[in-house]
Amino acid sequence: MSEPVAIAKVGEIPLGEGRSYPVNGTMVAVFHVAEGEYRAINDFCPHMGASLATGHWEDGAVTCPWHAWRFSTDDGKWLDNPDSPLCAAPYELKIEGQDILVTVPDGGASTWGRE
Numbered sequence: 001m002s003e004p005v006a007i008a009k010v011g012e013i014p015l016g017e018g019r020s021y022p023v024n025g026t027m028v029a030v031f032h033v034a035e036g037e038y039r040a041i042n043d044f045c046p047h048m049g050a051s052l053a054t055g056h057w058e059d060g061a062v063t064c065p066w067h068a069w070r071f072s073t074d075d076g077k078w079l080d081n082p083d084s085p086l087c088a089a090p091y092e093l094k095i096e097g098q099d100i101l102v103t104v105p106d107g108g109a110s111t112w113g114r115e
């Protein structure tokens with residue numbers, strides 16, 4: 001059964017940047033998108049597997065560091081081809097006190113297509 005996992009403290013991820021964390025067997029990219037607001041998506045780019053957490057984030061989108069595909073950090077959509085089923089799966093994230101918690105479903109959600 002998937003449970004929320006504390007991955008970082010509020011303030012540990014600089015505003016406008018991402019970091020990656022293992023959660024329930026899946027690498028998750030967590031982005032600090034606004035003061036006190038965070039988003040979580042699958043860290044592995046569905047193109048060739050680069051870490052999306054290391055990409056440039058701006059205006060709700062991360063640009064993959066390898067070949068510049070862009071993904072929404074709100075819902076994981078591939079912004080360059082929004083009709084494609086390819087995505088970086090989004091995950092539930094919440095703040096409790098000073099902890100940032102992420103939930104990844106058992107078996108991990110697919111990074112290759114939205115469910």
Ligand code: FES
Nearest residue numbers: 045047048064067
């Ligand atoms: S690995 Fe991400 S765009 Fe190629």
